[in-house]
Amino acid sequence: YPEAAMLTGAEGNVEVQILVDEKGEVMNASALSGNPLFSEVAAAAARKAKFSRAKLSPDPARIYGVINYTFTLPGHQSAASPAANGTSGELKTSQSNQGISDLKILQPGDSSEDNPKPATDSLAPAASFYAKGSAFLASGRNSEAAEALRQATERDPNDAAAYAKLGIAYAALQQYQEAVVVLKMAIRIKPEIVDAEAYYQLSNAYTALGKFPQALEAIKQAMYNKRVEQTNPEVTNTPRSPSLADLHYSTGLAYYNLRRYSGAIEELKQVIVLNPQLAQAYYGLALSYIAIGDRKSAEKQQETIESLDPVFAAKIAKLLSSNPNTPQQGFGFVFKTKP
Numbered sequence: 001y002p003e004a005a006m007l008t009g010a011e012g013n014v015e016v017q018i019l020v021d022e023k024g025e026v027m028n029a030s031a032l033s034g035n036p037l038f039s040e041v042a043a044a045a046a047r048k049a050k051f052s053r054a055k056l057s058p059d060p061a062r063i064y065g066v067i068n069y070t071f072t073l074p075g076h077q078s079a080a081s082p083a084a085n086g087t088s089g090e091l092k093t094s095q096s097n098q099g100i101s102d103l104k105i106l107q108p109g110d111s112s113e114d115n116p117k118p119a120t121d122s123l124a125p126a127a128s129f130y131a132k133g134s135a136f137l138a139s140g141r142n143s144e145a146a147e148a149l150r151q152a153t154e155r156d157p158n159d160a161a162a163y164a165k166l167g168i169a170y171a172a173l174q175q176y177q178e179a180v181v182v183l184k185m186a187i188r189i190k191p192e193i194v195d196a197e198a199y200y201q202l203s204n205a206y207t208a209l210g211k212f213p214q215a216l217e218a219i220k221q222a223m224y225n226k227r228v229e230q231t232n233p234e235v236t237n238t239p240r241s242p243s244l245a246d247l248h249y250s251t252g253l254a255y256y257n258l259r260r261y262s263g264a265i266e267e268l269k270q271v272i273v274l275n276p277q278l279a280q281a282y283y284g285l286a287l288s289y290i291a292i293g294d295r296k297s298a299e300k301q302q303e304t305i306e307s308l309d310p311v312f313a314a315k316i317a318k319l320l321s322s323n324p325n326t327p328q329q330g331f332g333f334v335f336k337t338k339p
Helices: 003-008 036-047 124-138 142-155 160-172 176-189 196-208 212-229 244-257 261-274 279-291 295-305 310-321
Strands: 012-020 026-034 062-071 104-106
Touching: 003 036, 003 176, 012 036, 026 036, 036 062, 036 176, 124 142, 124 160, 142 160, 160 176, 160 196, 176 196, 196 212, 196 244, 212 244, 244 261, 244 279, 261 279, 279 295, 279 310, 295 310
Parallel strands: none
Antiparallel strands: 012 026, 012 062, 062 104
8 A cells, every 4th residue: 555645544546547468468557547646556556467368359459448446545445456455367357347348459550549538527526625625724724624635635636736735734733744745746746836835834844854855955946936926926916925034944944954054044144134033043043153163153143132032042042151162063952943
């Protein structure tokens, strides 16, 4: 069972189109429809299928057919797929609900490119759940948002926007592993619709999981998307999360966690320019200066932060008082989330 599907609690059907040669061996298998979480597993199973010979035409021929796979979470009713449970490689009529009329016979020399296309299900139910989930998310009702958006992805497994919103909801619920899975799914399906907020939350999720290189990569993409969004007049006139200050802060955080302190310092300086009242930016800047042994600059941040947040100022003072003559490389503080 795919790990991503396990994490999201996904179940569903996948239709796999197969091309079978005259020997009964599968030449090609590709998923036509269904939840993309299961597409690769279903196609791989179909490629291992072996068919009994049958006389369908006077000459050797290849045929197209469709295998339907049903995936059910372990512990639920067992999956009713022809390759998932049985050891036999033969496809029997009772397993497929498909007759000879469902097969397309290809004579030698025929093209295999004009494959039959699956019917498209109505997306109305998925759209309804997406709208409901988006409204819940906007009002801070994150648990309800996650449930509605999960329903949307079940009804339309190719809805990248629903996966992106679901990832944002999971991140808000601190379900970071689930957030990473569904946000990566959104990027895989349709990367062009994944906005700065989704990449920002992906970076935060990676940070919480301790995957700092991935966090930096995601936040850089969030920054790029944010700058692209700002070129759109409609978007520019509508305040949207995250702000540039948020993005620079998270970029500084990623650099800090990677011990790339110079990069962290540059990013946190930009945060202060954009939001001079953000105490945690001065705090992070002080930590970065301590890490490279620049006590004088760290002390300046402490002085500034005294009026903004005495708690942060006290923490900086404590760090400065320990090993005063030694640069604080690797002093054990993991700056994972906003203090």
